[in-house]
Amino acid sequence: MADEARGVGPLRKRMGGAMPEDINSENKEEIKTLLLEASRLGFEVGYLGQVEEFGWVKNRFKIIELHADNLGILEELRKKYDLSKDLGKKRRAQTAHSDEENKPEKTPTLELEQMPNTLHIKSSGEKGSGFDGAMRISPEEGISAVANVLKVSENSHWVTRQLDLAFSGIADLHDMLGRISQEGTPEAILTEGLEKLKLTGWISDYAIEEVNAGLKTAKVSAVSAIPNQYGVSTIPVCISISLALESIGARAFKTPVQAMEKRCMCQGDEKCGFVISPR
Numbered sequence: 001m002a003d004e005a006r007g008v009g010p011l012r013k014r015m016g017g018a019m020p021e022d023i024n025s026e027n028k029e030e031i032k033t034l035l036l037e038a039s040r041l042g043f044e045v046g047y048l049g050q051v052e053e054f055g056w057v058k059n060r061f062k063i064i065e066l067h068a069d070n071l072g073i074l075e076e077l078r079k080k081y082d083l084s085k086d087l088g089k090k091r092r093a094q095t096a097h098s099d100e101e102n103k104p105e106k107t108p109t110l111e112l113e114q115m116p117n118t119l120h121i122k123s124s125g126e127k128g129s130g131f132d133g134a135m136r137i138s139p140e141e142g143i144s145a146v147a148n149v150l151k152v153s154e155n156s157h158w159v160t161r162q163l164d165l166a167f168s169g170i171a172d173l174h175d176m177l178g179r180i181s182q183e184g185t186p187e188a189i190l191t192e193g194l195e196k197l198k199l200t201g202w203i204s205d206y207a208i209e210e211v212n213a214g215l216k217t218a219k220v221s222a223v224s225a226i227p228n229q230y231g232v233s234t235i236p237v238c239i240s241i242s243l244a245l246e247s248i249g250a251r252a253f254k255t256p257v258q259a260m261e262k263r264c265m266c267q268g269d270e271k272c273g274f275v276i277s278p279r
């Protein structure tokens, strides 16, 4: 029963409740999640400045506060939020003058989380040489990373489920992309791939801004479905779209390519902007 309840999400389950809850292991998990969420939101607000005025930030914090109140941790949560907000402001001041290339390598939230000490991050050598050099990383790196995120999620039924869904969603997407044509102009193949992305709902609109068949480069803008759910971020978040564009671009240009998201709707842009170039 407890597992079942966790599976459907304790946050949602108690949306309407106003009675204080007993502290049990499920609540502990929820408290952890709430405090982390408050830290993250606080950091975003501090780092980005004015976003506290955004309706969605207010609404999100209101919901978090309501849950915290039910769990009797409102005070603690507000402290966490304020501390993280200050941390965000400080980070902002440190990086205010840095340009695109000099952005901090770590995402802000990484600093707020404790890496479990059971993790053993292997850094193995060469990229995979199989598939005509088309692999992005070495198989060992991929395997090790999958093991690590599974390890991180082992105490949370919810996170495990999200990972499961994320892996499955991305696998489905790439199955679909595997069926696009190998023949045709780069632009035609890019269009076919982007149509597939649209069909699956990962994007709702797109434009091919530029294609250079000789240099094997392209610029694509798209309305990604991810930012709508994610909210504000200081860095682009549409990694799954970038990876899809690499698969599509490799077919279009007949060579391994990389796709970088240069600007993201999470950063306040109207569309996410991607650049495809040979790897």
Ligand SMILES: [Zn+2]
Pocket: 224, 227, 236, 237, 238, 261, 263, 264, 265, 266, 272, 273
């Ligand atoms: Zn994006």
